[in-house]
Amino acid sequence: MSAAAAPADDIAELKAAVEALRADQARAQARIAELEGALAKQRETPVAVAAAPAPAPNAIVTTAAPVGSEPSRLSLSGDMRVRYESNFGVAGARNRDRGVFRARLRAAYAVNDWLTVGGQLATGDPDDPNSTDMTLSNFDDDLQVSLDQAYIRLTPGDLQVHLGKIPQPFMRTELVWDGDVSPQGASAAYTADLGGVKVKATGLYFLVDESVAGPDSRMIGGQLSVQTPPAPIQAELAVGYYDYALRSVAGGDAGDFRSNLFAGGRYLSDFNLLDVIAALTWNGLGEKWPVRVVGDYVHNYGAATDADTGFGVDLLVGRASKPGDWRFTYGYAEAETDAVLAAFSQDNTNIGTNYMQHTLAIDFVPQHNLVLNATYYRYRQKDGVIGPVDWQNRLRLNFLVNF
Numbered sequence: 594m595s596a597a598a599a600p601a602d603d604i605a606e607l608k609a610a611v612e613a614l615r616a617d618q619a620r621a622q623a624r625i626a627e628l629e630g631a632l633a634k635q636r637e638t639p640v641a642v643a644a645a646p647a648p649a650p651n652a653i654v655t656t657a658a659p660v661g662s663e664p665s666r667l668s669l670s671g672d673m674r675v676r677y678e679s680n681f682g683v684a685g686a687r688n689r690d691r692g693v694f695r696a697r698l699r700a701a702y703a704v705n706d707w708l709t710v711g712g713q714l715a716t717g718d719p720d721d722p723n724s725t726d727m728t729l730s731n732f733d734d735d736l737q738v739s740l741d742q743a744y745i746r747l748t749p750g751d752l753q754v755h756l757g758k759i760p761q762p763f764m765r766t767e768l769v770w771d772g773d774v775s776p777q778g779a780s781a782a783y784t785a786d787l788g789g790v791k792v793k794a795t796g797l798y799f800l801v802d803e804s805v806a807g808p809d810s811r812m813i814g815g816q817l818s819v820q821t822p823p824a825p826i827q828a829e830l831a832v833g834y835y836d837y838a839l840r841s842v843a844g845g846d847a848g849d850f851r852s853n854l855f856a857g858g859r860y861l862s863d864f865n866l867l868d869v870i871a872a873l874t875w876n877g878l879g880e881k882w883p884v885r886v887v888g889d890y891v892h893n894y895g896a897a898t899d900a901d902t903g904f905g906v907d908l909l910v911g912r913a914s915k916p917g918d919w920r921f922t923y924g925y926a927e928a929e930t931d932a933v934l935a936a937f938s939q940d941n942t943n944i945g946t947n948y949m950q951h952t953l954a955i956d957f958v959p960q961h962n963l964v965l966n967a968t969y970y971r972y973r974q975k976d977g978v979i980g981p982v983d984w985q986n987r988l989r990l991n992f993l994v995n996f
Contacts, residue, residue: 671698674993676726682986692729694736707748713775715741721848723771723940742775755780762795763816764831766889767939768905768926769868774937778811791820804841812837816868829872837864837895837934851935851945854898862931863895881918885909889926896931900947900976903928913956913964924952927975942987947975966991 676693694716701711717725719739727736744757755762761770762780782795795816802810816833839860842850854861872887886908893901905926913920928938928946935945942950950972957965970987 666703668701668703669699670996671696672993672995673697674991676992677990679988680986681988683983693726694729695725695727696736696738697725697741699742701746709746709748711742711744711746712740713742714738715773717741717773720846722775723773723937725773741773751784753782753784762797763814763833764818764829764870766870766887766905766907767941768889768903768928769835769866769891769933769938771937771939789822793818793820801837801839802841802844804843808838808840810837810839810841823874824876827874827876829870829874831868831870833866833868833870835864835866835868837866839864845936849936852947853931853935853945862893862897862901864893864931864934865895866933867892867894880912881915882911883909891928891932893932898931900929901932903932903946907952911956913958916958916960918956918958920954920956922952922954922956924950924954926950926952929975942970942972942985944972944974948972949975962995964991964993964995966993 672695674695676695677690678693679688679690681688697713697715699711699713701709703709715725716727716736716738718727718737725741740758742758742760744755744759747754747756756779758775758777759780761772761774761776762782763770765772776797776799778798778800780795780797782793784791784793786792793816795818797812797814799812799814800809801812804810812835814833814835816831818829818831821828842859850860868889868891870887870889872885874883874885876883878884887906889905891903903926905924907922907924909920909922911920912918927949930947932946938945941952942948944950950970952968952970954966954968959965966989968989968991970989971984972987973984974982
């Protein structure tokens with residue numbers, strides 16, 4: 594090797610060593626960035642949100658705990674709905690348009706594996722048990738908010754018990770039970786799986802009105818329901834009996850008595866309701882397009898009138914739980930004057946009982962937890978005892994956000 598070649602070789606080795614050191618430094622910086630990112634993720638506490646079905650979501654979302662720790666015992670969920678409503682079609686009466694708002698916030702805390710406490714805050718008139726809606730009016734007054742539910746839930750094995758102002762425990766339609774009614778008292782439900790067929794027995798003791806000086810108003814009711822596996826056709830049957838003893842009405846008002854026969858400060862009928870619900874769901878068009886038919890029949894064995902029966906039939910095509918879903922609904926219902934207790938039945942229109950009603954609805958889910966809905970009601974009194982007998986129209990456009 595010549596003397597001139599030696600320095601050149603040394604320079605080449607030094608350059609190679611520098612490049613190796615730079616490569617090691619780049620790998621070290623990349624590893625540091627990776628570790629810092631992992632540490633930041635472990636420090637976060639994200640909220641895991643599950644998409645909720647429309648129109649009345651009960652899905653619970655939980656706050657996720659840091660990696661390596663126990664899951665959070667607190668769960669939160671809720672919804673907000675903004676509505677445009679148009680009422681029209683009664684001869685000689687003024688058409689009415691209005692804006693309506695609803696907000697609900699639910700929380701539950703698991704004290705242990707079998708004991709949970711929970712509640713729900715909701716907008717709406719505290720004196721109206723079957724609505725959480727607020728009309729946007731009154732010179733921009735603040736909205737009313739009340740404690741709509743507050744309960745203790747016990748879950749020993751397959752038994753579930755609720756105490757307090759509790760969620761609705763029964764399989765239902767709007768014919769007998771409005772979706773906003775939260776009974777107060779105690780319920781118990783036991784579910785058994787018999788070879789894929791689910792059998793559920795539910796009981797409710799409902800404290801309707803307590804009297805200081807006289808007898809109370811209460812309801813004792815029960816329901817037995819059966820549900821077959823989902824594919825290809827799922828069948829459901831529920832038979833319930835609700836025995837009301839309405840001896841005190843001091844806590845009620847005209848908005849509770851509504852269209853039932855009421856005079857002299859008391860109901861003229863007793864309310865002993867047999868309620869039979871049957872449903873069939875066909876999944877032959879795929880999971881996105883189930884076809885469901887629901888029928889509900891109710892008879893009041895305590896009525897003081899022969900206007901004691903009601904029924905409803907609904908056809909639903911599609912689902913409304915995932916982005917891109919569509920659901921189409923048609924329903925028809927009739928309820929005679931004392932077929933049901935109007936205080937707790939549907940309030941989709943201004944007629945609580947003694948009505949004939951058609952319902953058309955379309956639901957679309959553009960994004961997770963967002964539902965767009967249009968619902969049209971065409972309805973009238975069945976026998977024309979009170980008010981107009983013309984067919985009336987109500988259109989609702991709903992924007993619903995679940996969280």
